[in-house]
Each structure stands twice: as structure tokens, then as C-alpha cells.
Amino acid sequence: MGTAAAVVAGGVLLSRIIGLIREQVAAAILGGTATGDVYQAAFTIADWINYLLAGGFMAITFIPILSRYLAADDEEGGWDAFTAIARPVGLAMVVLVALAMAVAEPVLDLVYPRFEGDQLAEAARLTRIVLPAQFFFILGSLLMAVQYAKGQFVVPTLAPIIYNVGIIAGGIAFNLGREAPTPEGFAWGVLGGAVVGNFLVQVWGAHRVGLRVRWSLPWAHPVISEYLLLAIPLMVGQSIVVLDEQFMKSFGNLVSDGAVVQLQVARRTMLVPVGVIAQAAGVAAYPFLARLFAEDKHREMAATVARALRYVIALSIAASALLAALTLPSIRALFERGNFLPEHSEAAAAALFFYALAVPVWGALQLITRGFYARREMWVPVVAGTAVTVLAFPLYWALQAGFGIRGVAFASTLALLAYTATLAVIWYRRTGTEFLWPVVNTTARALPLAAVAGVAAWLAGGITGSVVAADSFVGSVAAIVAGTAAFGVVVFAGGAGLHSLTVRVASSTQAADDS
Numbered sequence: 001m002g003t004a005a006a007v008v009a010g011g012v013l014l015s016r017i018i019g020l021i022r023e024q025v026a027a028a029i030l031g032g033t034a035t036g037d038v039y040q041a042a043f044t045i046a047d048w049i050n051y052l053l054a055g056g057f058m059a060i061t062f063i064p065i066l067s068r069y070l071a072a073d074d075e076e077g078g079w080d081a082f083t084a085i086a087r088p089v090g091l092a093m094v095v096l097v098a099l100a101m102a103v104a105e106p107v108l109d110l111v112y113p114r115f116e117g118d119q120l121a122e123a124a125r126l127t128r129i130v131l132p133a134q135f136f137f138i139l140g141s142l143l144m145a146v147q148y149a150k151g152q153f154v155v156p157t158l159a160p161i162i163y164n165v166g167i168i169a170g171g172i173a174f175n176l177g178r179e180a181p182t183p184e185g186f187a188w189g190v191l192g193g194a195v196v197g198n199f200l201v202q203v204w205g206a207h208r209v210g211l212r213v214r215w216s217l218p219w220a221h222p223v224i225s226e227y228l229l230l231a232i233p234l235m236v237g238q239s240i241v242v243l244d245e246q247f248m249k250s251f252g253n254l255v256s257d258g259a260v261v262q263l264q265v266a267r268r269t270m271l272v273p274v275g276v277i278a279q280a281a282g283v284a285a286y287p288f289l290a291r292l293f294a295e296d297k298h299r300e301m302a303a304t305v306a307r308a309l310r311y312v313i314a315l316s317i318a319a320s321a322l323l324a325a326l327t328l329p330s331i332r333a334l335f336e337r338g339n340f341l342p343e344h345s346e347a348a349a350a351a352l353f354f355y356a357l358a359v360p361v362w363g364a365l366q367l368i369t370r371g372f373y374a375r376r377e378m379w380v381p382v383v384a385g386t387a388v389t390v391l392a393f394p395l396y397w398a399l400q401a402g403f404g405i406r407g408v409a410f411a412s413t414l415a416l417l418a419y420t421a422t423l424a425v426i427w428y429r430r431t432g433t434e435f436l437w438p439v440v441n442t443t444a445r446a447l448p449l450a451a452v453a454g455v456a457a458w459l460a461g462g463i464t465g466s467v468v469a470a471d472s473f474v475g476s477v478a479a480i481v482a483g484t485a486a487f488g489v490v491v492f493a494g495g496a497g498l499h500s501l502t503v504r505v506a507s508s509t510q511a512a513d514d515s
Contacts, residue, residue, distance in 0.1 A: 007284075011157020012275040018164040020334060023268050025168050027261065028338030029181045036261035038119050039183035040249055041112055042126035043190075045104060047246060049096050049134050059145035060286070060373045061230040065223060066149040067290040078149075079212050084221035086142050086213075093135045101128045112253050122183075129187040133194035140198035143206040148287045155205030159197045166193025181339070233378040243389055244412055251400040251408050259405050262344055265335055266352035266409065273319035274362040281312050282366035289374035302431035305371045309364060310442040316363035317446040318491065321454030324356040326461050326483045333476035342471060347405050354409035358416050365420045368427050380426055388419040453490035460486035 030036040062085065069078035100107075105124040108115070115123060144156040167189035174185020248267060252260040285308050292301040323330065328349040336345045369381045392415035399407030428436045461483035468475040 007153045007157070011154070011161070012280050013272075015157065015160035015164060016272040016275045018161055018168070019268065020272065022164045022168050022171075023265055024335055024337070025171055026183075026186060027265060027335045027340040027344075029171060029175050030183055030261070030339065035181060035183065037112075037253065037258060038115070038123045039126065039186060040260045040264055041108060041115070041123040041253075042130050042183070042187055044111055044246065044249065045100050045107055045127055046130050046134050049093070049100055049131070050137060059141050059148060060370070061227060061378075062142055062145040063149050063287055064230065064290045064294070064374065064376055065226060066146065067287065067294050070149060071291060071294045075210065076212075079210075080214060080217055080221065081223040081227075082142060082146060082211060083213050083215065083217045084219075084223050085227050086139060087219065088224065089142070090135065090139055093138050097131045097134060100131055104128055104131075111250060114253055114257075126183060126187045129184070130190050133191045133198075136194040136199040140194070140202045143199070143202035143211070146206045146211050147202075147209055148283070149290075150209040151287065152205070152209050153284065155201065155208070158201055158205075162197025162201060163190075163193035166190070166196065230376060230378050233382040244416065247392070247396050248408060248412065251396045251411075252405065254400060255404050255408065258344065259347070259408075262348040262405060263351050263408055265331065265340075265344075265348045266355050267412075269330060269334065269348075269352055270323065270355040270359060271362075273316065273323065273359055274366075277315045277319060277359075278312050278363035278366040281308050281363075282370050285367065286370045286374060289370060293374045293376070298431075301371070301374065302435050305367055305427075305431075306435040306439055309367050309439045312363040312367060313360055313439065314442050314446045316360040317443070317450045318453070318487075320356050320359035321450035322457055322484065322487050323359065324353050325454040325457035325487070326480055327352040327356065329461055329465065329470070329476040329479040329483070332471065333473060333480060336473075336476075351405050351409035354406060354413055358413040361413065361416045361420050364424065365416065368420065368423045371427060371431075372423070375430075381423060384422045384426070385419055388415055388422065391415075391418070449491060449494045452494065453487045456490045457483035457487040 026036065026039065030039055062082075065081055065085075066078045069075065069081060104127045105120060108123050108127065109120055112120070112123070140159060144159065147153070147156050167186055170189025170192060171183075171186040174188070175181055245267070248263050249260050252263045285304065289301050289304060292298075292304065328345065331345045331349045331352060332342075335348070336342060372378070372380050392411065395414060396408065396411040399411040401407070403410065461479035464479045464482040465475055468478045470476070470479065
């Protein structure tokens with residue numbers, strides 16, 4: 001599992017770096033303005049369709065099914081299950097995409113009341129370009145699930161990399177020589193990247209691990225009901241995780257023109273450490289957890305979740321403290337160029353501070369939810385998440401009205417914290433509190449050290465910014481380097497000191513017991 005996590009982490013890191021470049025290109029061309037908001041709005045209906053068919057959870061629902069066939073040494077049965085599920089899901093996606101194209105403009109008018117007539121028409125036009133990509137996303141997720149279940153992780157990691165490269169290429173190509181920037185090229189890049197990265201490459205990857213599609217298979221197959229039992233909870237229960245980005249867009253649109261782009265920039269920056277640390281661990285662990293559950297090794301599965309949680313939480317707390325300490329230089333270095341102006345950087349940095357606090361929360365959530373999914377307890381995260389979402393709506397509204405862009409980011413962090421805490425309580429009541437205390441111990445040791453190191457990073461970055469022009473690219477990079485170095489010195493020195501102290505205390509205790 002550790003090897004798989006390392007492979008996924010490398011792929012996620014590369015895809016997140018390219019994703020940041022994608023956001024940099026979009027921010028530089030479109031700016032933190034209303035034009036950028038229109039581009040972000042084009043994904044709204046497409047995302048809803050993806051959620052409705054549990055597209056984001058396709059691998060999660062199919063891996064336990066395929067794992068059961070593989071555990072029974074029935075690979076051919078697993079391939080028939082793939083065919084039986086892929087056909088109706090693909091057909092349903094085609095129908096939903098067609099319907100969404102027809103109602104795009106009135107739906108967007110309802111969601112984004114600040115849009116003027118031209119903005120609304122442009123958002124609807126871009127939406128119709130982006131929508132077909134969902135068909136390739138959802139079938140690609142099934143193809144990636146096949147590879148995950150077979151222990152192959154390299155080819156699936158190429159999907160987001162190719163997808164992001166497609167968006168970058170499309171955005172640049174369409175804006176070469178144009179005086180007025182247009183988001184159309186980015187939208188076509190979304191469609192092209194999805195076709196190539198999420199579908200065609202994954203067809204090849206799934207074929208490599210043995211997938212054989214039998215189109216003559218009867219449409220009525222018992223695995224469809226099994227799939228629906230797992231997927232329906234995810235379809236009908238939209239949790240705060242899947243709606244967090246939509247809440248960001250809807251409530252950000254109420255703050256000011258450009259606020260959606262500024263929030264998106266901050267959120268995407270925060271998701272880089274989340275992806276590398278937590279998402280990689282969750283993706284790598286899930287097939288192993290599903291296999292352990294299929295083999296009735298429930299205690300081993302709970303121990304595996306706890307062990308992975310300790311690593312993820314310790315690393316996530318460190319990443320959270322460092323990111324919170326260096327928000328402004330990070331945003332400036334990454335995005336402040338072209339039409340993304342200094343005032344946009346300051347607003348995005350203000351949001352990033354509160355988003356950064358959520359990094360450990362995202363980390364724990366990635367693993368705990370996959371623990372429930374591996375146990376086939378899909379309703380637990382869904383019911384808890386839906387309840388938190390209902391409570392989160394007034395929270396977003398109040399904090400957005402009172403604190404603007406900061407309030408939207410802080411509401412996101414609080415809602416995710418409530419969801420994660422609820423799931424953690426349920427999880428350890430199911431699996432036993434003996435698996436909880438090692439995680440609590442790791443958290444208690446990591447928090448103080450990360451906090452002190454974060455303060456050191458903030459001071460080092462500030463001092464560097466007063467020497468080198470803080471609002472320049474060079475000054476921002478220098479502040480990041482100085483802050484990171486200070487953070488590393490404190491973490492390693494403090495960690496070594498705590499380790500020595502622990503050893504001395506343990507030795508003294510042992511000597512007293514011996515005497």
C-alpha cells in the first residue's frame with residue numbers, strides 16, 4: 001500500500017502542479033474579474049450531473065464489487081459486471097447531458113443572479129461545450145476503478161495530467177493575438193482533455209490489466225441491483241464535500257465581481273497538499289481496504305485505516321501550518337501576473353488562510369470515508385454529510401454576509417470539520433476506540449510543533465519581505481524559501497528534542513520499574 005501511495009502521490013503532485021499552472025494561465029488571461037467568474041460558472045451544471053450519477057464516486061462504488069469477484073478468482077465475472085454497469089450509466093449520462101444543454105440558461109440565471117444578460121448567455125454557451133465531457137469522465141472513472149482493483153495506479157494518474165494540459169493548451173491557443181480575452185478555449189480544452197486523458201488513455205490502461213468487454217451480455221444482470229444499492233445513497237445524498245465548491249461559487253458570487261475566481265485560486269492552492277498527502281493515501285488504500293473487508297479481515301482493515309491516518313494527519317498538520325504562514329507570498333508567486341492584480345492576490349490570500357486550516361480535516365476525511373465505503377456502508381457518510389450540508393447553508397450565508405470572501409472560506413472549513421468529526425465518532429464506535437488513541441496521540445504531538453514552526457515561517461517570510469520587495473515575484477519566492485527553511489529548522493530541531501526527551505523519560509521509567 002505504501003508503494004501504491006508513493007506512485008499515486010507522485011502522479012497527484014504532478015497533476016496538481018499542472019493544475020496550478022492551469023489556474024495561473026486562466027488567472028493571467030481572464031483575471032480575477034467577472035469574465036473569470038463566467039468561466040467558473042460554466043462548470044456548475046456539469047458538476048451537478050456528475051454528482052447526480054455519483055460520477056465522482058464511480059470508482060468507490062465499483063471497486064468493492066470487482067474486488068469481490070477477484071477475491072473469488074472470478075475475473076470473467078468481474079468483466080461482465082463492468083459491462084453490465086457501464087452501459088446503463090453511459091446511456092443515462094447521454095440523456096442527462098442532452099437535457100442539461102436545453103435548460104442551461106434558466107438554471108444559471110437562478111444560481112447566479114448577479115450575471116447580466118451577456119454574461120448569462122456566455123456562461124450558458126460555455127456550459128454546452130463543457131457538458132459532453134461528463135460522459136467521458138464517468139466511463140473513465142469505471143475504467144480507472146478496474147486498474148485500481150488490479151493494483152495498477154500509474155495510468156490512472158495520467159488522467160488529470162492530460163486533462164489539465166488540454167485546458168492550458170486550449171486557453172492559450174484561443175487567446176493568441178486577441179485583444180479581449182475569452183474563456184472559450186479553456187472550455188474546449190476541458191472537453192478535449194476529458195476525451196483523451198479520462199477516456200482513451202484509460203481504455204488502453206484497463207485493456208492492459210485484462211478488461212474484456214462483452215457487448216452481447218444481456219442488459220438484465222444481477223450486478224446492476226448491487227451497484228444501485230451502493231450508488232443510490234451517493235446519488236441522492238449530496239454531502240458538503242461534493243457541494244463545497246458549488247457553495248464557494250454561489251456565495252462567492254454574492255460577495256463581489258471576481259470573488260469566485262479569487263476563492264477558486266485559494267481553494268486550488270490549498271488542495272495541492274491535500275492531493276499529494278491525503279488523496280494519494282486514500283486512493284492507494286481503498287482497494288486494499290475493500291479486499292480486506294471482502295476477506296472478512298475487519299480488524300486488520302480498521303488497523304490499516306488508523307495507521308494511514310497517523311501518517312496523513314501528521315503531514316497534513318505540517319502542510320496546514322506552513323501554508324497558513326505563507327499565504328500572500330504563495331498567491332503572489334503563483335498567480336499575480338497579467339490580469340490578476342495585487343488586490344486580487346490580497347483577497348485570495350485572505351481566503352487561503354482559512355482554507356489552509358482545513359488541510360488536516362480533508363486528510364482525515366479522505367481515509368475515514370473510504371473506510372465506510374470499503375465496508376459498503378454508503379449511507380453513513382451520505383446521511384451525515386447531507387445533515388451537515390443543510391446546517392452549512394445558513395452558516396455560509398451568515399459568514400458571507402458578515403465577512404465576505406473570508407467568511408466563505410471559513411464556512412467551508414467549519415462545515416468540513418463538523419462532517420469529519422461526525423464520521424470519526426461513528427467510525428470509532430463501529431471499529432473500537434483502541435484504534436483511536438494512536439491517532440489522537442499523533443495529532444497531539446504534531447499540533448504544537450507545527451504551530452511554533454508556522455510562527456517561525458511567518459516571521460521569516462515577513463522579515464525577508466521587508467528586505468526584498470515583498471510585492472515582486474522575486475520577493476515572494478524569497479519569502480517562501482526563507483519561511484520554509486525556518487519551518488524546517490524548527491520542525492527537525494523540535495522533533496529531535498522531543499524524541500530525545502521521550503527516550504530519556506522512557507529510560508528513567510524503565511529503570512525505576514527495574515529497581
